[in-house]
Amino acid sequence: MSERETAMKAFVVSFLIERAARLGFDGLEVDGDFDFFESGLLDSFGLIELIDSVESSFNLQVDFTDMDPDAFTTVDGLVKSLLSTEP
Numbered sequence: 001m002s003e004r005e006t007a008m009k010a011f012v013v014s015f016l017i018e019r020a021a022r023l024g025f026d027g028l029e030v031d032g033d034f035d036f037f038e039s040g041l042l043d044s045f046g047l048i049e050l051i052d053s054v055e056s057s058f059n060l061q062v063d064f065t066d067m068d069p070d071a072f073t074t075v076d077g078l079v080k081s082l083l084s085t086e087p
């Protein structure tokens with residue numbers, strides 16, 4: 001795993017843990033296989049907020065036209081998809 005991938009994954013996990021605390025999700029364990037939607041932690045608007053935060057923090061501009069939306073359901077899938085958009 002590259003340094004950038006490790007940093008982005010840590011950012012996403014931190015975002016999710018903070019959101020979980022705000023929403024009262026106690027004892028939630030977030031790892032690479034954590035599914036945002038299955039857990040109920042994120043809905044489509046929450047995912048947009050997360051992606052926007054990642055784009056801002058990592059200076060990305062993501063084009064979703066050729067991306068598989070099913071890949072955006074887990075921490076690892078989202079990070080790999082976002083990193084795949086970099087030149």
